[in-house]
C-alpha cells in the first residue's frame with residue numbers, strides 16, 4: 470500500500486496558487502515548495518525522491534510511524550462496509566468499539582466519550598459541555614473560562630479565547646470571556662531555570678495564581694480551567710513538579726471543572742497513555758485527537774467523568790429528547806473510528822508506551838547535548854518531546870527557527886518551527902542511531918545559521 474515511488478507533481482506557481490495553506494507563509498512556500506509525496510515508517514519522501522526523517526511525527530500525530538498496514542486495512546475494510554453513517558439518532562458499531570477502547574486507556578472515572586472531528590472541535594465541545602453542565606446543575610452563572618499564557622487549544626473562537634499565543638488571537642476580534650494563568654516556561658520567569666531536564670522542580674506556586682483569578686471573578690462565575698498537561702505548540706513547556714496537583718486541588722475546592730487538553734499528550738507522547746497518567750492528576754474532562762488514529766483520519770473526542778454525563782441525562786427531559794444540543798456531521802465517522810480502533814490496538818500490542826518511556830532518557834541526553842549550540846537559550850523536554858528556544862535575530866524573533874528548519878530539511882530532517890522555538894517529537898518507533906542523526910543535523914543547522 471505504501472507509496473514509495475515519488476509521484477510526479479507540478480510545482481509551478483499557477484497550480485500551487487489555489488490552495489490557501491493553513492498556518493503557512495503561503496508566499497514563501499509557493500516560491501519554494503516543499504512537497505511530500507510518500508511516507509513509510511519514520512520517513513517522508515519528497516518530490517525529488519529524497520528521504521526526510523519525520524522529526525515531529527507529522528504534526529504530533531503519527532507516533533506509530535507511517536503506512537501501518539493494520540490501520541490502512543481497517544480503513545479500507547470500513548470504507549467498503551459502511552462508508553458513512555449518521556451519528557445523530559442512529560449508530561454504527563465502530564464508534565462504540567472506539568469509545569470503549571478510549572475508556573480503557575484513559576484514567577479511571579473518565580468513562581464517556583463524545584466524538585468530534587479534530588482537536589479544535591474537541592476543545593469547543595469541552596468548553597460548551599463545561600458551561601452547560603453548570604447550567605444543568607442549576608448554576609448557570611458559571612460561564613467564565615480560564616486558560617493559560619502560551620496555551621494552544623486549536624483555532625476556533627473558544628479555543629483562541631482560552632489560548633495564550635498572541636499571534637493566534639490578535640486578528641480575530643472579540644472572543645469568549647476568558648482569563649489566563651501565567652505560563653510555566655520557567656526560564657522566562659528566571660533564567661536560572663534554562664536547560665532544565667524534564668519537570669522543573671520549582672514553580673508549582675504558579676498554580677496559586679488561580680486563587681487570584683477566583684478572588685477577582687468569583688468561583689460562582691467560573692465554569693472551567695483548561696490547560697495542556699505539557700504545552701506542545703508553544704515549544705514544549707513542561708509543568709513544574711506539583712503544579713498540576715495544585716491546580717486540581719484548587720479546582721476541586723472551588724467547584725471549577727478542570728479540563729486537560731491532551732490533543733498532543735494523549736496516547737503515548739509522555740511515555741504513558743495520557744498526560745494525566747504521566748503526571749498523576751485526573752481532570753474532569755479530557756480532549757484528545759491526533760494520535761487516536763495515528764494521524765490517518767481526522768478525529769477528536771472529549772472524555773468526560775460520569776458525574777458530568779449523568780447531569781445531562783438527569784435533566785434531559787423525556788427519553789426521546791436530545792440531552793446535549795451539539796455534534797458534527799462527521800462526529801464518530803465510521804472510517805475514522807475504525808482507524809482509531811486499529812491504531813489504539815497497535816499502540817497496546819507494540820507496547821509503545823513502554824518504548825517511549827524507555828527511549829526518553831536517551832532522547833533527553835541527546836537533545837540536551839545541544840546546550841551550548843549557537844543561538845540556543847533554553848531546551849525543555851518530556852517523554853519524546855523537546856523544544857528549543859533560539860535567541861531572536863534583531864527585530865525578527867521568528868526568522869532563525871525558520872532558517873534552521875529549512876537547513877534541517879535540506880539535510881533530510883523535518884523539524885517544526887514556531888515563534889522563537891524549534892520543536893522535535895519523533896515517532897515512538899524511532900531507534901537510537903536515528904535520534905543521534907536527528908540531533909546531529911539539528912546541531913549543524915544551528916551552526917550554519919547566522
Ligand SMILES: Cc1ncc(COP(=O)(O)O)c(C=O)c1O
Pocket residue numbers: 587588589590592621622623624697701702730731732733758759
Ligand atoms: C493541545 C492542542 N489542542 C488543540 C489542538 C487543535 O487540534 P486540531 O489542529 O486537530 O484542530 C492542537 C493542535 O496542535 C493542540 O496541540
